[in-house]
Amino acid sequence: MTSRSRLEPPWTYVFDGPTSRRGHQMNKLFMSLRETRAREDFLTDEDAYCRRFALSDDQTRAVLERDWRAMLGLGGSIFYVYKLAMVDGLSMQYLGGVFTGMSEAEFKAAMLAGGRTDV
Incomplete structure (x- = not known):
């Protein structure tokens, strides 16, 4: 078994430094949803809210389509992604x-x- 396979088993999502950096803006958006006003703004115009956080096109699409797996693949932290799920x-x-x-x-x-x- 190589160190990579030990650290990244196929059934496990690894949230490491590079992943955190890749998803930073998206995770900031998710964390903002703790506030009532932010949730209201998000639900009023989700696309505009994503632009406010400078999400990539792929991140925006994942958020708008509620593609939970894609959000993780694009750098989302499960703990932050859950904030969006709670909105829904x-x-x-x-x-x-x-x-x-x-x-x-x-x-x-x-x-x-x-x-x-x-x-």
């Missing part, structure tokens, strides 16, 4: 399901049973 009324279990290929109910059941055992 979605749970962490919903995102867990998205990221593991399960439904929200399946993901909840797996966690209640002690976690995933298929990896």
Whole structure:
């Protein structure tokens, strides 16, 4: 096993320094959504709000389309991406399901049973 495969197993998303830098503006947008006024502004014109944070075209598309996996691939931190999910009324279990290929109910059941055992 090489050090790369040990550090980056295929089923794990690694949020490291380069990833953090790549997603910095997008994560700033997500963090801003903690404030009521920011959520209102975002929901009024999501595209304009993305431009306010100078997101790349790919990041903007991922946010507007709620492409959760793409957000991670573009440098999103799961903890910050979750702020956007909360704006949409979605749970962490919903995102867990998205990221593991399960439904929200399946993901909840797996966690209640002690976690995933298929990896």
